[in-house]
Amino acid sequence: MGKKNKQFVEKITAMEDDFAQWYTDVVKQADLVDYGAVRGTMVIKPHGYAIWENIQAELDRKFKETGHSNVYFPLFIPESMLQKEKDHIEGFAPEVAWVTHGGEEELAERICVRPTSEVLFGEYYAKNIHSYRDLPMLYNQWSNVVRWEKTTRPFLRTSEFLWQEGHTCHATADDAQEETARMLEVYKDVAENYLAIPMLSGKKTEKEKFAGAEYTLTIEALMHDGKALQSGTSHYFGTGFAEAFDIRYLDKEGDQQPVHQTSWGLSTRIMGALIMVHGDNRGLVIPPRIAPTQVMIVPVAQHKEGVLDKAYDLRDQLKNLIRVGIDPSDKMPGWKFNEYEMKGIPVRIEMGPKDIEKEQVVLVRRDTGEKEFVGLDKLELRLPELLEEIQQGLYDKALTHRNEKTTTATDMDEFKKILEETPGFIKAMWCGDTECEEKIKEETAATSRCIPFEQETVSDKCVCCGKEAKELVYWAKAY
Amino acid sequence: MGKKNKQFVEKITAMEDDFAQWYTDVVKQADLVDYGAVRGTMVIKPHGYAIWENIQAELDRKFKETGHSNVYFPLFIPESMLQKEKDHIEGFAPEVAWVTHGGEEELAERICVRPTSEVLFGEYYAKNIHSYRDLPMLYNQWSNVVRWEKTTRPFLRTSEFLWQEGHTCHATADDAQEETARMLEVYKDVAENYLAIPMLSGKKTEKEKFAGAEYTLTIEALMHDGKALQSGTSHYFGTGFAEAFDIRYLDKEGDQQPVHQTSWGLSTRIMGALIMVHGDNRGLVIPPRIAPTQVMIVPVAQHKEGVLDKAYDLRDQLKNLIRVGIDPSDKMPGWKFNEYEMKGIPVRIEMGPKDIEKEQVVLVRRDTGEKEFVGLDKLELRLPELLEEIQQGLYDKALTHRNEKTTTATDMDEFKKILEETPGFIKAMWCGDTECEEKIKEETAATSRCIPFEQETVSDKCVCCGKEAKELVYWAKAY
Incomplete structure (x- = not known):
């Protein structure tokens, strides 16, 4: 016969024995995904897709309530256009899939399969924004994107994934920064109140921010194994893309001004958080509000x-x-x-x-x-x-777990000991130097997750160099 | 200033003067689309996308009511997999976009950007269908697809478009053929009762059927200029893909049997029908049930x-x-x-x-x-x-228009005269030979639109060769 008849529910690996294998077993046995034919791609099966549809529905409703319109921008970006914003192309070039042929014919210019769509929206806004009356312009799209990753795992890191990406233009920096914060709050709301996942929110460090952004806000969740998962990000661009793409508007005084921009995205990656926050040794656990x-x-x-x-x-x-x-x-x-x-x-x-x-x-x-x-x-x-x-119980349990696994370190010995014995979020002071951040990563494999909005002072010295501390940072090993 | 401030609604070309230009003007001035940076791609703007969302919502509701589950399959197909079904690859190879590089690295095997997903579903079904208990398996996905077209026009023919593609597996040929007909009816229902577009339904000829299908059913609409637009198709595959991909199930008697398959798709192309059926010289006209x-x-x-x-x-x-x-x-x-x-x-x-x-x-x-x-x-x-x-009025008007532009021809002189003087659907008898079909296309540029389910006998001879007629065919120039 050659084919196995699924008459019995198969056992899954216990999380305590091998967390990575437990995860793989759950996504397969709970009928969430199957592997695609091209490396790192996935088939999202009915049960997995139905959960994603419910997440989409909640987000989409909130996007529309906050005045956003859905649009659809092309999958393809000409190479020359991708290069218009320097930091952006540097960040994405290593993981771009390139189309070189259409039918039998070799293309004159290589085409990039979108890894994200800032440049396409930039080009469009330059043509379509004329005066202050056109602002704010608040767009969102639901789409697939491609990032050619070396190592992949279902939902967590895949060559192609589904997401939404919001792209907005505003008359002032204040308006754009308010939008950046507002959309992070929308993510946090859906994550906490629908997915029952407590989220830590804050700002990414310079090193960890989005390629081309002035700053990036993030929501971070803690998985059952003590690793963090970045679950949604919201970027403030200032006028960087506006200058690169010449996106200007005529203000009320009749002067040309660059627009201030944001972008924000949440992807099927959050399905990974759902699995690793609530799942147990009998499989998946879905919070009722999001359960198909x-x-x-x-x-x-x-x-x-x-x-x-x-x-x-x-x-x-x-x-x-x-x-x-x-x-x-x-x-x-x-x-x-x-x-x-x-x-x-x-x-x-x-x-x-x-x-x-x-x-x-x-x-x-x-x-x-x-x-x-x-x-x-x-x-x-x-x-x-x-x-x-059940909804409340799942949230409370996840919060308790996160609190138990959030500890404080004041020097590197303590930092390393915690990572070894009780991995989770580590709160530690930082001097603000990228050098210290890189050293911590090198020595411990933990990365800065965010500079939390709710600051505390747990010490007056940087956990790494011992110099004067600037701010509190949450650190963790992360997916 | 360099930028035009849109203070006045711009005039559009009158349809009577230049129908193609009228169409282009409407899609631009009604804020439906903008052009993408890569040839033949389009940006679907908020107004256009909101209409598409309403079409999606109606279809999706009906797909779920008829027992289908949504899934998501990858964008990428390895070249070797695309080649498994001979007719299929022959049909699609000339219009495939090829990915050859991931980041800096050249790929060992070229990857096709999906033009349609039969082969991916085929591979999946082969792995996931075991017994008669698994059947029918009724999947649908909403996605983008890419077909590298030479000449493109917004919605009508674009290098990338949005659609849904249903793919189903059944235990018997009867079940699969019923599904093929059922989904065509779903399309016809949404087209007629929501989009207010009367649809002619029937079977495609051998020449016009989908690459790899046993037969293709179609709904065809008549545009204001007398040209037809294929608006949705439903294909019966028999066991062709099942044999190529080894998709078999264990029947109740314990024997291995190939599954019988269907696929069906409706795309953003139907937005073109909406525009060209209801629009007038003041722009777009949207039927109320589908209007955002x-x-x-x-x-x-x-x-x-x-x-x-x-x-x-x-x-x-x-x-x-x-x-x-x-x-x-x-x-x-x-x-x-x-x-x-x-x-x-x-x-x-x-x-x-x-x-x-x-x-x-x-x-x-x-x-x-x-x-x-x-x-x-x-x-x-x-x-x-x-x-x-208004909803009913639009439908009635479109039906009257179609009836007025549907005529009968019994020989080629009449056929050509009609096409010149009152273009529209031409009902004419056909002997069943592909040779005649090709000759008609060569001489008149009209193609067979369908062999209608409702047959009549308007003559006993083939309109082209004069030999014994087999069936009635609707012919028209088409988009």
């Missing part, structure tokens, strides 16, 4: 008369209240329990002949495994409440 | 006290009922009238001090230009009704 199926009905002893009918009745009763599924297949209930636990469905409803007799069902929480018996007449009240309890 | 803004409120004499306040009140009153906008900018009302006519907004509400006094507004239909005075207390009843009248 919030509740799965599994009939027990469904061959007995009336069981399947009652299960369908229950599904019909609940379907306008919550996102509910039912599995009437002829697989064993135990198989189904494992399958939907692996897939991270927040609540399972078990319903057998005895339950029907007693006019009750069993609710099983995916996150804690807790069971409760609930009368059929109480279900419409209890289920939405339970889903909210 | 259905009603635009234009305050008149808005500097007078209370006018703007009342206009905002009206907007707030209507916003949960219909998609309503308001333009409070300091441009002249006449400018605004022209602007929203150009953009095709179905209804304009004019509201000035006198109207406010009389507790009424003026409603102006975009399609007919008719005005009516409506009391404020009647508006919530009248507006939805008016929008439906």
